[in-house]
Amino acid sequence: MASLPGIxxxxxxxxxxxxxxxxxxQVNQFSQAFTQLKNNVxxxxxxxxxxxxxxxxxxxxxxRDHSLLCIVEDVRDVxxxxxxxxxxxxxxxxxxxxxxxxxxxxxxLSIDLLLNRLQNSEIKETxxxxxxxxxxxxxxxxxxxxxxxxxxKITNISRGVSIGGELEYTDEITLGRSILSRTxxxxxxxx
Numbered sequence: 001m002a003s004l005p006g007i008x009x010x011x012x013x014x015x016x017x018x019x020x021x022x023x024x025x026q027v028n029q030f031s032q033a034f035t036q037l038k039n040n041v042x043x044x045x046x047x048x049x050x051x052x053x054x055x056x057x058x059x060x061x062x063x064r065d066h067s068l069l070c071i072v073e074d075v076r077d078v079x080x081x082x083x084x085x086x087x088x089x090x091x092x093x094x095x096x097x098x099x100x101x102x103x104x105x106x107x108x109l110s111i112d113l114l115l116n117r118l119q120n121s122e123i124k125e126t127x128x129x130x131x132x133x134x135x136x137x138x139x140x141x142x143x144x145x146x147x148x149x150x151x152x153k154i155t156n157i158s159r160g161v162s163i164g165g166e167l168e169y170t171d172e173i174t175l176g177r178s179i180l181s182r183t184x185x186x187x188x189x190x191x
Contacts, residue, residue, distance in 0.1 A: 046117065048093040048110045050075050058091060065089045067124040071143065073097050073131060076168040084176035092117065097130055097139040106142060118150045127182055128156035132163045144185050155182040
């Protein structure tokens with residue numbers, strides 16, 4: 001249990017002791033839920049979001065703006081932006097950000113899937129919604145260079161999100177305003 005992210009030794013001990021107090025049926029149901037999660041939830045073939053089908057509900061929603069694509073680090077960022085109820089476009093989940101110190105390069109991210117998606121779609125604008133960190137900015141710049149040949153408008157979210165902050169911890173009002181007041185990425189290079 002302690003090997004799970006955010007679970008320390010004391011919390012792990014409390015969880016294990018609680019499971020030991022439960023009856024066998026409850027523990028089996030709990031165990032089966034984890035097995036079903038692992039077997040039935042996978043990544044959307046189009047956007048790399050979590051899904052229990054080949055395509056996620058967002059990609060299948062014809063009421064969303066398919067010409068607007070928001071590029072995020074991971075699934076938690078999709079959830080955070082969706083909670084603002086300010087964005088009705090599509091998403092692309094990179095699965096991380098470029099971080100040489102952690103051994104994560106562009107090839108470890110779903111950038112090829114993104115580029116293939118741009119070749120065969122109606123996307124007119126991409127929003128870079130990555131963390132305001134050195135790694136996030138590095139990834140933004142890398143993506144900017146890769147996206148330029150596609151003749152799409154490239155914007156990034158307003159910096160109302162604090163520098164060094166993660167999207168999942170940003171309050172909904174700030175995150176919503178950042179999405180609505182995004183700027184052209186090119187303008188940020190000259191600052």
